Amino acid sequence: MSYLSSNQLKQYDDEGFVCPINIFSKEKAKEIRNEIELIENKIPEELEKSGRYNAHLISPLLDEVTHNSKVLDAVESIIGENILVCGTTLFIKNPNEKGFVSYHQDAKYIGLEPHNWVTAWVAITDSNEKNGCMRMWSGSHKDNLKDHDQKFNEGNLLTRGQTINNVPKEETTPLILEAGQMSLHHPTVVHGSELNQSNDRRIGFVIQSYISTNVKQVLGKNSVQLARGVDNFNFHEKIGRPDTLMSKNDRELKKKENDNLQEIFYKGSTKKGSY
Ligand SMILES: O=C(O)CCC(=O)C(=O)O
Numbered sequence: 001m002s003y004l005s006s007n008q009l010k011q012y013d014d015e016g017f018v019c020p021i022n023i024f025s026k027e028k029a030k031e032i033r034n035e036i037e038l039i040e041n042k043i044p045e046e047l048e049k050s051g052r053y054n055a056h057l058i059s060p061l062l063d064e065v066t067h068n069s070k071v072l073d074a075v076e077s078i079i080g081e082n083i084l085v086c087g088t089t090l091f092i093k094n095p096n097e098k099g100f101v102s103y104h105q106d107a108k109y110i111g112l113e114p115h116n117w118v119t120a121w122v123a124i125t126d127s128n129e130k131n132g133c134m135r136m137w138s139g140s141h142k143d144n145l146k147d148h149d150q151k152f153n154e155g156n157l158l159t160r161g162q163t164i165n166n167v168p169k170e171e172t173t174p175l176i177l178e179a180g181q182m183s184l185h186h187p188t189v190v191h192g193s194e195l196n197q198s199n200d201r202r203i204g205f206v207i208q209s210y211i212s213t214n215v216k217q218v219l220g221k222n223s224v225q226l227a228r229g230v231d232n233f234n235f236h237e238k239i240g241r242p243d244t245l246m247s248k249n250d251r252e253l254k255k256k257e258n259d260n261l262q263e264i265f266y267k268g269s270t271k272k273g274s275y
Contacts, residue, residue, distance in 0.1 A: 003073035016141030016189030020181040029179035057254040082213040082229035091204040093196035098155035102163035107187035111219030115187040117211035123177035124203040131202040135172040140190035159265040220264040
């Protein structure tokens with residue numbers, strides 16, 4: 001039986017996203033936030049800029065979220081029972097910084113084909129219109145990939161500042177989540193987010209993405225963790241999970257994976273952004 005209800009699956013099929021899905025308590029979310037902030041305090045560059053990827057490889061609590069059985073049950077309802085984790089991203093918006101995310105489709109520059117994958121956005125803090133939650137253009141996943149301008153613009157939290165122009169904001173839906181809840185979204189749904197105008201940080205831990213074992217990386221090389229089921233395809237190298245916070249070996253592994261990611265994200269681009 002599917003973990004997501006038939007209404008939730010219908011929402012995903014019709015709109016390209018589903019939310020809110022309850023995963024853990026606000027207290028647990030605070031514990032996870034503390035671990036993120038501990039890493040930031042100890043080694044600031046570890047989570048900054050292009051360091052923001054794959055923090056689950058150095059943080060046991062983020063690893064626990066990535067392999068959380070409720071998250072995986074919901075993901076299984078969408079992509080089936082053989083699930084790989086192919087990366088994570090921390091999307092942090094601090095108050096008084098000009099961070100935003102332009103409207104884009106994840107599938108455009110990520111190299112994961114076919115699109116039998118889904119992205120989980122887990123709220124470590126509340127996420128709402130005031131602090132710049134994600135906004136989805138409902139139904140846009142049914143179209144093909146759209147043209148993106150590569151703006152490399154200041155404040156844009158995407159690698160290339162990739163932007164789909166003229167998205168009608170009035171047709172977008174804010175994904176309002178409380179800390180400990182998550183949303184799932186489709187590889188081709190158009191989405192973005194605005195500035196954080198609150199007095200606190202907005203932290204999203206994004207598993208980008210959960211892929212089915214039949215998905216290939218066509219632009220470079222990703223390593224993966226087997227999250228559930230069996231992998232009869234073996235398209236990707238497998239990597240382990242951390243048992244301590246920020247061990248030297250795990251930090252080296254994260255660095256290696258992130259270097260590979262840069263190759264993928266900037267494939268064919270003459271310019272490089274800061275992420
Ligand atoms: O966190 C955000 O505001 C945007 C995140 C995003 O674009 C994504 O998870 O695909």
